[in-house]
Amino acid sequence: MRMQATTINLVNSVEQEEFEAGLLSESYSVSSKKGKKFKLPTAFDSEVREDLIRQAVHSSRANRRQPYGHRRHIGRRRPQPGMKHSVEWHGKGTGVSRIMRKSGSSIGAENPHTRGGRRAHGPLAERDWSQKMNSRTRTQARNSAIAATTDAARVSARGHRFADDVKFPIIIDGYAEERSGKKEKFDIEDIPALSSTRKFVAMMEALGIAEDLERAKNGRSIRAGKGKMRGRRRRTPKSILLVVSERDGLAKGARNVPGVDVAVAKHLCAEDLAPGGDCARLTVWTKAAIEAL
Numbered sequence: 001m002r003m004q005a006t007t008i009n010l011v012n013s014v015e016q017e018e019f020e021a022g023l024l025s026e027s028y029s030v031s032s033k034k035g036k037k038f039k040l041p042t043a044f045d046s047e048v049r050e051d052l053i054r055q056a057v058h059s060s061r062a063n064r065r066q067p068y069g070h071r072r073h074i075g076r077r078r079p080q081p082g083m084k085h086s087v088e089w090h091g092k093g094t095g096v097s098r099i100m101r102k103s104g105s106s107i108g109a110e111n112p113h114t115r116g117g118r119r120a121h122g123p124l125a126e127r128d129w130s131q132k133m134n135s136r137t138r139t140q141a142r143n144s145a146i147a148a149t150t151d152a153a154r155v156s157a158r159g160h161r162f163a164d165d166v167k168f169p170i171i172i173d174g175y176a177e178e179r180s181g182k183k184e185k186f187d188i189e190d191i192p193a194l195s196s197t198r199k200f201v202a203m204m205e206a207l208g209i210a211e212d213l214e215r216a217k218n219g220r221s222i223r224a225g226k227g228k229m230r231g232r233r234r235r236t237p238k239s240i241l242l243v244v245s246e247r248d249g250l251a252k253g254a255r256n257v258p259g260v261d262v263a264v265a266k267h268l269c270a271e272d273l274a275p276g277g278d279c280a281r282l283t284v285w286t287k288a289a290i291e292a293l
Contacts (some may be wrong), residue, residue, distance in 0.1 A: 003044045003150070006167075007035035009288055010173035010188070010203055016179075017292055028199055030206035035173050041293050043143040044150055044169065053148070054277035056141035056270040059131040069125035083110055083118075138270070145273035146293075154280030160239075161215050162282065163208030170207060173287040188286055189248045196253025204240065204284075212239050216259025238275045243268060245288040264291040 013029045039080045079268075085099040085247050087110050098107045112120035148154050149170045175188040186192065191199060216239035222228060223235050239259030244251050251262045263272040 002042060003040045004047055005040050005044075005171055006037050007171045007173035008207065009033045010172060010176075010206060011183075012175070012177045012199060012202065014177055014179045018152040021116060024190075025192060026195060028195075030199075030202040039167070039285075041144045046143040046147040048148045048151070048154075048279065049141070050143045050279055052137060052141040053145050053270050053274045053279050055275055056133060056138050056145075057277040059133045060269060060271045062129050062131040065129040067125050067127065067129065069127065070124040071125075083116075087285045112221040141270045142268065142273070145270045145279050146268075148279040149273060149281060149283040151280060155282055158278055158280050158282075158283040159215075159237075161209075161211040162261050163211075164207045165245065169283065169285055170209070171285045171287055172203070172207075173292060176195065177185070181205040187248075189244050189246055189250045189288060190211045191249040191253070193249050196249050198253075200250065201257065207284070209240065209282060209284070213257060213259065215239065220258060236280065241272060241281050241283045243283060243285045243289045245286065245292045250286075265292040268293070 009032070009035065011031050013031070015027045015029070016024045017027065019025050019127065056111060086103045088103050089100055090096065092098070096106070097108075098162065099111045099114065101111050108114040109117065111117045152166070154170050155168065171186055173186070175191060176183050176185045177192075178184075184274070199211065201213065204213060216237045219237040220234050223232055227233075236258050239257075239262070240254075240261075242251065242254045242260060242262045243265055244262065245265050247262065247264065254260050255262050261272065273279070273283065
């Protein structure tokens with residue numbers, strides 16, 4: 001029997017306050033109400049296979065790996081890249097070992113067993129790092145990762161924080177805004193772009209999962225190693241995954257929050273649902289995204 005779930009409708013009460021002459025500040029208070037029940041796709045009933053999920057994630061990461069290695073015939077240039085000196089070989093018949101030595105000196109250099117020397121067997125740019133995986137197995141891994149997001153115990157064990165009354169899966173459907181007693185309905189994925197990030201945070205508070213956003217924000221740290229000098233200065237813990245059918249106003253507002261990732265349903269993969277191979281990520285779905293699976 002296919003699993004059933006209840007959607008959640010959100011109502012945003014917008015209040016305006018004047019804090020300077022002519023300037024208004026809006027505050028948002030979102031309340032949640034239960035919506036309709038509907039049957040979930042068969043992917044939510046799949047068996048949780050952590051081995052397949054980890055294999056799919058490792059394959060996906062390996063296929064993105066950039067080849068690296070030395071250039072061909074680079075050893076004929078003097079000095080070699082990374083070396084601070086030129087070397088020469090004194091030839092045979094001198095009574096000393098046949099290693100490269102600094103020009104005009106007997107000090108060995110550049111060989112793997114010498115001080116400051118190169119690697120013995122360095123990486124080759126021609127090496128293929130990709131890992132093949134059958135398409136059916138990859139789909140099974142994705143479905144298994146989807147099923148893991150419905151287990152509250154697994155989600156909590158992964159380190160996510162949420163209220164005790166939260167029920168999985170979390171599916172949001174309707175959205176409306178109340179201003180001065182007037183109520184206006186919007187498509188949940190196409191909310192007004194103005195202050196959409198603040199509206200998204202208010203929605204997560206209404207769903208009872210805003211504590212996980214604070215965990216990711218407070219858990220940011222400086223990366224160890226040279227990565228901090230290469231555009232990857234900070235490490236941010238993974239928080240909520242928002243799955244949508246189209247990248248509209250809701251997706252654009254959510255992507256600004258630290259730790260939050262946005263994925264389109266038709267491009268969803270196991271790595272989105274299980275970063276690093278650890279399944280059961282805290283996931284919020286829109287009803288349109290589930291229908292697009």
